[in-house]
Amino acid sequence: MVYFTQDKEFAQEVLNKAEAYYVQIASDLGYPRYSAFWTWEHRVKIYIYPDRQTYQKVSNQPGWSEGMADYRNKRIISYAHGEGFLDTLLPHEMAHLIFRDFVGFKGEVATWLDEGVAQWAEPLKRERVKVVSQYLLKNGRFFSVADVVNLDIRKVSGNNRVAIHSIRDQDGKRTLLSLNGKEVVDIFYVEAVSLVGFLIAHYGADSFTEFCRQLRDGKSLEEALSFAYSTRISSVEDLESEWLRYLRSEN
Ligand SMILES: [Zn+2]
Structure with missing residues (x-):
């Protein structure tokens, strides 16, 4: 689910890419059979704020942060910044969430x-x-x-x-x-x-x-x-x- 306040076109693009990344990441991690993992109430929520300033104010993240994954609430929070969001941040943060969720890690996952x-x-x-x-x-x-x-x-x-x-x-x-x-x-x-x-x-x-x-x-x-x-x-x-x-x- 994508939440946004402006730029519907960008939000739609995020949604399309997110679906494609989901399939790719699940299969890379060896979970093609569980592709229903993230349906209905288990869907991930993606929040796109209109600009960096708003994002940082809402998320309380440091100045260099472009976005974040919140494992507990299964949310990805960022702002509309085009290619960097679609090609880098989105798949990266989705993979963090999917990895924890699918493998079922309870505690810390080794950083590497x-x-x-x-x-x-x-x-x-x-x-x-x-x-x-x-x-x-x-x-x-x-x-x-x-x-x-x-x-x-x-x-x-x-x-x-x-x-x-x-x-x-x-x-x-x-x-x-x-x-x-x-x-x-x-x-x-x-x-x-x-x-x-x-x-x-x-x-x-x-x-x-x-x-x-x-x-x-x-x-x-x-x-x-x-x-x-x-x-x-x-x-x-x-x-x-x-x-x-x-x-x-x-x-
Ligand atoms: Zn990371």
């Missing part, structure tokens, strides 16, 4: 997984993630998967230096990178979507669903990986090496 799934729903990011990953890989800027899954991104801020381990290079060695907070956040987001994209695109949606269900049921990351990807991955180290093999396999 949550942000990875949300970005994978953005058509432009999905298209570019492999190329961007390969660029970072070539420049020795990628963080070890162990550091990515344990990083509390909320504690990383702008200019503070952060020490973080690199991935294993071709000789199997790691180096200690020292970057500023902003770079760490940017690379973290790329790796998050790169890892999720790798798991979904390379092994399929069913295994990914199984992996998420294991996590939801309280299994550790390694247990969930072994369960869903037993033939190839049974540890965070394996996840890193399989993912790197995938990235290095094509140009």
Whole structure:
């Protein structure tokens, strides 16, 4: 359901796109059979305010915020800002909501997984993630998967230096990178979507669903990986090496 006060045409476009994203995200997450999940009183509500100022006043969000997903009330709140809304914010926030709802997470979802799934729903990011990953890989800027899954991104801020381990290079060695907070956040987001994209695109949606269900049921990351990807991955180290093999396999 889309709530708006102005620009009916834009609201209609939001509605059409939202329906299409819903189908795509549900199938990416391995839930095509439950596509009735969000019908009737379970429908998500999308609030479009006429401008940024009104949005920020109503939502009480910080100045940089373009929109937000409210899990508890299943709402997406933003303002009419054209392409950025339709192509980026809408699929991203919908994916956050669908992911929690479908998988049935009760508590916290690991940030890398949550942000990875949300970005994978953005058509432009999905298209570019492999190329961007390969660029970072070539420049020795990628963080070890162990550091990515344990990083509390909320504690990383702008200019503070952060020490973080690199991935294993071709000789199997790691180096200690020292970057500023902003770079760490940017690379973290790329790796998050790169890892999720790798798991979904390379092994399929069913295994990914199984992996998420294991996590939801309280299994550790390694247990969930072994369960869903037993033939190839049974540890965070394996996840890193399989993912790197995938990235290095094509140009
Ligand atoms: Zn997000």
